[in-house]
Amino acid sequence: MNTERRRHLVLANGATGPPDTTGSLRLHYIEGQPGQRLRIGLPRFVQDVYHLPPRILDLLEIAGYVFAADRSLSRGPKDALEYHAWSRLIDFHIRVRDHEFWTQPTVTKALSDMLTFLTGDAEHTFHFEPGYSTPPTGLFDRPGFSVDLGLTGVVVTLFSGGLDSLAGALDLLSTGDSKVVLVSHQSKPATTKTQRVLAQALKQRYPRRALHYSFECTLRDVRAREETQRTRSFLYTSIAYAIASAYNQNVFSVYENGVTSINLHRREDLVNARASRTTHPQTMAKIAAFLSLIGETEFKIVLPYMFKTKAEIVAKIKSHSPELISSSVSCTRTFDVEGEATHCGRCVQCIDRRIATYSVGAEKRDHRGLYTYDIIADPINDREARTTALDYIRQAISFSRDSVDKFQDEYLADLAQVLDYLPQNLKSDTDRVDKVWTLFNQHGTHVKQALSRMRSLHDDVFGPIHKDSLLGMISEKEYLKPEPIRLAETLSAIIEPAIGEMFAKNKPKDEPDLNAKLGPLLRSHEEDIRSEHPTTSFACAQVVPDHLRLDADLLLEAKYIRDGTPPSKATEGIAADLTKYPSQAFILFVIYDPQHMIASDLIFRTDIESKGRNRVLIIR
DSSP states (O other): OOOOOOEEEEEETTOOOSSOOTTOEEEBOSTTSTTBOEEEOHHHHHHHHSOOOHHHHHHHHHHHHHHHHHHHSOOOOGGGGGGTTTOOEEEEEEEOSOHHHHTOHHHHHHHHHHHHHHHOOSEEEEEEESOOOOOOSSTTOSTTOOSOOSOOSEEEEEOOSSHHHHHHHHHHHHHOOSEEEEEEEEOSHHHHHHHHHHHHHHHHHSTTTEEEEEEEEEEOSSOOSOOOOTTHHHHHHHHHHHHHHHTTOSEEEOOOOHHHHHOOOSSTTSSGGGSOOTTOHHHHHHHHHHHHHHHTSOOEEEOTTTTOOHHHHHHHHHHHOGGGGGGOOOOSOGGGOOTTOSBOSOSHHHHHHHHHHHHTTOGGGGOGGGBSSOTTTSOOOOHHHHHHHHHHHHHHHHHHHOOHHHHHHHTHHHHHHHGGGSOTTOOSHHHHHHHHHHHHHHHHHHHHHHHHHHHHHHOOTTSOOOTTSHHHHHHHTGGGSOHHHHHHHHHHHHHHHHHHHHTSSSOOSSHHHHHHHHHHHHHHTHHHHHHHSTTOOEEETTTOGGGOOTTOSEEEEEEEOOTTOOHHHHHHHHHHHHHHSOTTOEEEEEEEOTTOOOSOHHHHHHHHHTTSSEEEEEEO
């Protein structure tokens, strides 16, 4: 397979770029300029703070263009993840005001390294061109004017409108007398409304203490091709840095729970570009180092909730202002929201939110009406959403059970990326690992508590539970099944009804003919299979020989018992298969027995499955 990545060229602020700009993405936010495909509300933002120096104006534009490019350049199909198709190469050419600063090798390297880690992309390169300028936004937009009106005790914090940032704002406002500056990124009307409603509620509760600044940056008249939005945290922190600088502050806070920030991989494919690192401690450290270069003095980003779970954060809001829970929005797929709902209900953040609210008894504040899809009681028909829910629960259960040593062995690579960026009061790696394990162990315990509460509240003994709902998965303990067994069940559900219909009139001539027809059937469902089982590989040993890999998790073998063929012949063939294939492979045996030659399905199946690492599907 050709795994060569395409290199994307982005030209912004009217940059000329290299000699050949064929296929380039041109970006501009000034009305009437070529490439005006995004909105950046820089003029209004500057008016709110009176004046920002050229270098910070450049920063905000660069962050806006990086965000726009991230959303405009597709990473590719999800079924190509194992081939690293999601990792992009992007060359930026941007005209700037402070050309001398931006062309310093230390600056471009810090910017590129930070974005490469943040996005999981293969490479981000920057080429800056001189000569860019914009007119003053108003009478006070010049050096000497500042929003800092001699205020003391100012705290700057990111404010997305989600539960974590809301809890952080409530913590700051309820435990001190400082003015709290809330910084928001406006991208969509619904998000903007959420932020304004919550900010207004805080202003009313804490008069003259809460200040709210927002910065608009969004694609214009075009649908995003890429919804992962990994670079949003760079844009968000750049906005917060501009506000902090205006208030002469050298620090701001990012309130995000540690489970989300560290984001240990739930599956092997959730690495590199697919793993969100938006508030990862290493990401924040790299951004802080980059911002220190801009201000030419040390700048800090603090993560006060690094060792708190989502449930603990919901508990904080419940104790401060429970009525605000329903007004916050945590969904990462708001484009899937319908009607009056504010959450899709199926993304990992929605699942995390619902489970956290049940864990602390706040589910009435996070009611069904907020969600387009109620995964608790309704069937989860979307395969990707089903996999997300199962992965989330399976991992949380393992957190609650595993020892610190097993935890360290399982997540060694993830821990290596975070340990050096944890608080300095943790003196040794042993202390740091133990602290992280305690966090995730507690998260696992909270998830178990939530699932138990869900069952006690909704598991009506007089009513049916849909097996494909979250309650159904909990009841059947599907999250405890090994992945190959789940894949075998998925394939069985595809094969069984199809075989009966396929051969209702004309039976296969022989076993090779049966296998020849199974191949196209399975390939026609391959996209759905991969979306539900993205990391469990399977091979049809006789159906598609060139797909056979010794490291396949699941092998499929089909046997045809014709009239006059004793079932013992099929049993002998199965016994041979169990010995010839790798011991780690799980095998699904599909037995086609139209003439009912097998006297007892139960005895036949039990005899084979008792040997381990297999499942038997008998079809007539």
